[in-house]
Amino acid sequence: MTTTETGSRDPDALVRRAGKRADTRKDQHFLVDDRVLDRIPEYATDAGVDLSHVLEIGAGPGALTDRLLATAEKVTAIERDPEFAAHLREEFADEVAAERLTVVEGDALDIDLPDFTASISNLPYGASSEIAFRLLPEQRPLILMFQQEFAERMAADPATDDYGRLSVTAGHYADVEVIETVPPEAFDPQPRVTSALVRTTPRTPDYTVPSDDFFMDFLKAVFTQRRKTMRNAVRNTAHISGLGDPDAVVEAADEDLMSARAGKLTPADFATLATLAYEVGQPEA
Numbered sequence: 001m002t003t004t005e006t007g008s009r010d011p012d013a014l015v016r017r018a019g020k021r022a023d024t025r026k027d028q029h030f031l032v033d034d035r036v037l038d039r040i041p042e043y044a045t046d047a048g049v050d051l052s053h054v055l056e057i058g059a060g061p062g063a064l065t066d067r068l069l070a071t072a073e074k075v076t077a078i079e080r081d082p083e084f085a086a087h088l089r090e091e092f093a094d095e096v097a098a099e100r101l102t103v104v105e106g107d108a109l110d111i112d113l114p115d116f117t118a119s120i121s122n123l124p125y126g127a128s129s130e131i132a133f134r135l136l137p138e139q140r141p142l143i144l145m146f147q148q149e150f151a152e153r154m155a156a157d158p159a160t161d162d163y164g165r166l167s168v169t170a171g172h173y174a175d176v177e178v179i180e181t182v183p184p185e186a187f188d189p190q191p192r193v194t195s196a197l198v199r200t201t202p203r204t205p206d207y208t209v210p211s212d213d214f215f216m217d218f219l220k221a222v223f224t225q226r227r228k229t230m231r232n233a234v235r236n237t238a239h240i241s242g243l244g245d246p247d248a249v250v251e252a253a254d255e256d257l258m259s260a261r262a263g264k265l266t267p268a269d270f271a272t273l274a275t276l277a278y279e280v281g282q283p284e285a
Helices: 011-018 034-046 063-069 082-091 093-097 125-138 148-154 165-173 212-223 230-236 246-252 255-259 267-280
Strands: 054-057 075-079 101-105 118-122 142-147 174-182 195-202
Touching (some): 034 118, 034 195, 054 063, 063 075, 063 118, 142 174, 148 165, 165 267, 246 267
Parallel strands (some): 075 101
Antiparallel strands (some): 142 195
């Protein structure tokens, strides 16, 4: 057990004390740049995020955990690697004893998540999409590390090159902004790509949909044919959207929407079409 002051632990020393190197086959790339680590909690405090209970996913050797404990009232760290989970309990034994840190050993996609006020995490890239879309519906502020390409697609505006299903889906739950790009040199071992921090702020969209699940299925369907007009996309993807009568949707929809391609429509346009599809397209129960 170390008595180092929380918030000042050296990331490289934490990796050494963990006694285990990162396994890139498991998407383990540890953030070891002190400057980036120090800035991450500031992005939360600058936005007035409630840090009374922070959820960290993929804590690894604990460099970000250390910074979060210096700012948050309580942290729950989820770590699927048993050796790193054991290291976290030993390294932060004082915080565990004070019930300021709870270490949960398991896969964030499988376990029950605790109630949390915000999630701040350096996510494993291979599971980052699935984890993000488990967290977004919780309607809590998020600061998450992704591959830069993924982050820019999350935050993209309509009619831009990066705009797609990911942009509409993320924007359904939150305002999304890329707040910092992070070079490979900030990690050990270095990934082959540039990374980026994303901050999401929960919001209620300025449109309504009949069902979040149906809306997501509808988006998934039409974006598989994003180069086709919506008329063809709706007709050709009923096996994905679950529509029993896609032709009824095409006939009832506004011609301008049916003539457009998915990448040109706004989230509100998709909501209009999804609502119409739900009403007249005979979706599966």
